[in-house]
Amino acid sequence: MLTRIDHxxxxxxxxxxxxxxxxxxxxxxxxxxxxxxxxxVREAMLRINGTDDGGASYLQLLEPTREDSAxxxxxxxxxxxxxxxxxxxxxxxxxxxAIRDKGVRVLYDAPRRGSxxxxxTFLHPKDCHGVLTELVxxxxxxxxDH
Numbered sequence: 849m850l851t852r853i854d855h856x857x858x859x860x861x862x863x864x865x866x867x868x869x870x871x872x873x874x875x876x877x878x879x880x881x882x883x884x885x886x887x888x889v890r891e892a893m894l895r896i897n898g899t900d901d902g903g904a905s906y907l908q909l910l911e912p913t914r915e916d917s918a919x920x921x922x923x924x925x926x927x928x929x930x931x932x933x934x935x936x937x938x939x940x941x942x943x944x945x946a947i948r949d950k951g952v953r954v955l956y957d958a959p960r961r962g963s964x965x966x967x968x969t970f971l972h973p974k975d976c977h978g979v980l981t982e983l984v985x986x987x988x989x990x991x992x993d994h
Contacts, residue, residue, distance in 0.1 A: 850943065852899040853908040854936035854984040855963075859923050863911035866928075867892050870907065879906065880964050887916025893963055903936050903986055908963065932970070934982035944969045944983055952976065959985070 854977035855891045860866040870876045879895035894907040910931060912920030922931060937943045940959045962968035965987035973980040 849935050849939075850935040850983070851901040852903055852931050852936040853905050854903065854934040854982075854986075855908040856930060857908045857910055857932040857982070858929065859910050859912075859919050859926075859931040859936065860928050861911065861923065863890050863892060863909055866909050866911075867894070870894055870909070876907065879904075882935065882963065884961075884963070885911060885913075886960065887919070888912055888914045889919050891963060899936070901936070901938075908934070934968075934984050936984050936986065938985060940967045940969060940983045940985040944971075947971060947983075949992035959983075 858866070865932060871878075876894040876896065878892045881891065883890045889914055890911045892909045894909065896905045896907060898904050910919045912923060914920055915924070919931065941970040944954045944959065946965040955970040955972060956968075958970045961969040962982075962984060966989075967985045969983050971981040971983070
């Protein structure tokens, strides 16, 4: 069962500049940052608020580390902006299978490692009214290596 909006992924050309915009404009601070080699991105998670299920909602800022990454290709085609929406779930495996059974294409055969050691998968945007959709099971509530 999907329990919250986990995060909104925003693709950007310059992570530091984009972080500074969100800090100066809205007062959001970086909760966690990392480089995900598998996904080819440098990212920052800005915590927005806690949620009823004990998790949190974030903005995820994504800067590609290589042009051939999914985010790099997306930026080249679309420019900066909202890349995807992610829903939190306690069971990414079960929920992705249930959604697959409803005819929605799940992009990974098995969930992969995501931000903050979460487990993730994506749903095809053509099956989700043009929105790239991510399902996320957090490793542990509100735990991060700043």
